[in-house]
Amino acid sequence: MSLQPKISIRGLTFSYDGAGRPVLTNINLDIQSNEITVLFGPSQGGKSTLLRLLNRLNDLIAGTKMTGQILLDGQDIYAPGVNVVELRRRVGMVFALPIPLPATVRENVTYGPRLKGVRDRHHLEEIVERSLRAAALWDEVKDRLDEPAGALSGGQQQRLCLARVLALEPEVILLDNPTSGLDPISTAKVESSLQELKKDYTIVMVPHSIQQAARIADKAAFLLMGELVEHAPGGELFTRPKDKRTEDYITGRFG
Amino acid sequence: MSRQTSQKIAFALLTAAAVVVVVPIVLVIIYITIQGIGAINWEFLTAMPRNGMREGGILPAIVGTVVLTFGTAIVSIPLAIGAAIYLAEYARDTWLTRLIRLAIINLAGIPSVVYGLFGLGFFVLFLHLGTSLIAGSLTLGLMTLPIVISTAEEAIISVPQSFRVVSISLGGTRWQTIRHQVLPQALPGILTGIILGLERAAGETAPILFTVAAFYLPRLPRSPFDQSMALPYHLYVISTQVPGMSTEVQYGTALVLLALVLSMNVVAAILRSRFRRKRRW
Numbered sequence: 221m222s223l224q225p226k227i228s229i230r231g232l233t234f235s236y237d238g239a240g241r242p243v244l245t246n247i248n249l250d251i252q253s254n255e256i257t258v259l260f261g262p263s264q265g266g267k268s269t270l271l272r273l274l275n276r277l278n279d280l281i282a283g284t285k286m287t288g289q290i291l292l293d294g295q296d297i298y299a300p301g302v303n304v305v306e307l308r309r310r311v312g313m314v315f316a317l318p319i320p321l322p323a324t325v326r327e328n329v330t331y332g333p334r335l336k337g338v339r340d341r342h343h344l345e346e347i348v349e350r351s352l353r354a355a356a357l358w359d360e361v362k363d364r365l366d367e368p369a370g371a372l373s374g375g376q377q378q379r380l381c382l383a384r385v386l387a388l389e390p391e392v393i394l395l396d397n398p399t400s401g402l403d404p405i406s407t408a409k410v411e412s413s414l415q416e417l418k419k420d421y422t423i424v425m426v427p428h429s430i431q432q433a434a435r436i437a438d439k440a441a442f443l444l445m446g447e448l449v450e451h452a453p454g455g456e457l458f459t460r461p462k463d464k465r466t467e468d469y470i471t472g473r474f475g
Numbered sequence: 476m477s478r479q480t481s482q483k484i485a486f487a488l489l490t491a492a493a494v495v496v497v498v499p500i501v502l503v504i505i506y507i508t509i510q511g512i513g514a515i516n517w518e519f520l521t522a523m524p525r526n527g528m529r530e531g532g533i534l535p536a537i538v539g540t541v542v543l544t545f546g547t548a549i550v551s552i553p554l555a556i557g558a559a560i561y562l563a564e565y566a567r568d569t570w571l572t573r574l575i576r577l578a579i580i581n582l583a584g585i586p587s588v589v590y591g592l593f594g595l596g597f598f599v600l601f602l603h604l605g606t607s608l609i610a611g612s613l614t615l616g617l618m619t620l621p622i623v624i625s626t627a628e629e630a631i632i633s634v635p636q637s638f639r640v641v642s643i644s645l646g647g648t649r650w651q652t653i654r655h656q657v658l659p660q661a662l663p664g665i666l667t668g669i670i671l672g673l674e675r676a677a678g679e680t681a682p683i684l685f686t687v688a689a690f691y692l693p694r695l696p697r698s699p700f701d702q703s704m705a706l707p708y709h710l711y712v713i714s715t716q717v718p719g720m721s722t723e724v725q726y727g728t729a730l731v732l733l734a735l736v737l738s739m740n741v742v743a744a745i746l747r748s749r750f751r752r753k754r755r756w
Binding site for chain 2: 275277280282305306308309312313315317319321322331332335336384385388
């Protein structure tokens with residue numbers, strides 16, 4: 221493959237406290253653009269940690285230790301002098317539970333752009349409509365933009381959180397188990413909007429279940445106890461896994 | 476004893492404790508009101524004292540206390556909120572922050588008369604501010620700091636971490652996150668701390684004794700460097716230093732002071748409920 225990967229993880233080892241067992245050990249992984257890459261595996265495998273390293277949210281935690289490199293478009297995002305705020309605008313994150321800010325639907329969507337300095341009302345209106353449409357939420361909330369975001373249903377809130385990230389026009393979207401609290405219908409809506417979004421974005425997602433991973437993965441990476449066991453196109457990995465541990469996990473022998 | 480019985484006994488005891496807490500405040504208010512209401516009239520509230528404070532009104536003392544309370548607010552609020560934000564959001568656990576916390580705890584424990592003496596030595600004499608509203612405000616402001624800092628820090632810490640993470644992940648800087656998420660959500664709690672502190676400042680006698688309060692000064696203060704009468708000190712004076720003082724005037728003065736402090740509470744409660752309605756989690 222000659223294409224330069226969007227994200228390239230090289231020899232990444234990470235621990236929360238310098239002394240303890242690493243949460244991630246020697247991870248090497250290339251993530252291509254316009255694909256959905258799924259990071260899956262049993263809990264405590266380091267999936268969420270890896271996701272949070274991709275936009276440096278783990279910077280908020282003191283005392284962590286990391287070696288190795290994470291390259292975004294070939295640039296080391298942990299190099300000195302990197303603008304972390306700018307990085308987080310390029311690499312957005314949707315969390316497991318929808319956390320609407322205590323403000324209206326509209327204010328939630330425009331929060332990121334306003335922090336960036338966008339003031340123009342018309343421009344902000346455009347951003348609101350475009351982002352909510354992309355998150356498949358516009359039709360449901362277009363008459364409720366000035367209601368508190370907390371009044372939306374759980375599924376709507378999670379799509380609002382997605383819209384909020386899209387409002388910043390990121391390049392990469394990270395999703396940490398975004399459908400964990402959602403009913404099957406809302407889950408389907410989120411999944412189908414992700415299928416649309418991958419045309420324009422690079423998507424990295426920790427799925428809710430192996431089934432979900434199999435449904436939406438273009439590429440899948442199996443993480444076990446901080447180790448990257450196997451990384452392959454979704455169709456291949458879920459039907460003909462090369463590693464015995466991957467096979468045992470996806471056939472339900474453990475996990 | 477069955478679980479239901481012990482549950483009932485516990486409930487009864489807790490209810491009793493809660494009621495007992497309410498009784499003294501209600502009694503104080505009723506007693507002061509009954510004793511003092513007869514002294515309250517338009518002249519009492521708006522005139523200068525006459526005849527060695529035995530007649531006339533208490534206007535200079537009311538104005539003095541209001542001005543001192545504002546002065547205290549100006550001195551303490553920015554400093555206290557700044558310190559609270561630093562401690563809650565920025566400070567790592569180092570010897571310096573431990574020293575700061577220790578200092579705040581000790582500041583809260585210093586008796587108010589010691590603040591008064593310090594104010595006299597430092598503000599009045601060393602800084603040559605004289606016995607003045609500004610010296611009194613600085614002294615009261617200092618005394619108020621620890622209360623406001625601790626409550627404000629508590630309020631800031633209790634804003635859920637998830638909102639900070641969301642704001643940071645949406646490209647917010649640390650300060651933007653504090654400014655747009657943390658502070659608005661912590662505001663009701665911070666406000667409570669401010670009011671608690673100012674109420675205490677408004678009612679204190681000892682810190683103003685040497686720094687601002689005039690025994691008898693039947694005119695309004697003209698500048699921040701002027702002395703002034705103030706309600707708590709005036710109350711002390713007319714209760715102990717003036718022979719032939721009517722008890723009705725004494726209790727009337729106490730009632731005015733009480734009303735002033737309680738009305739600050741009411742304002743705070745209104746503001747708090749406003750903010751809460753605006754920001755729903």
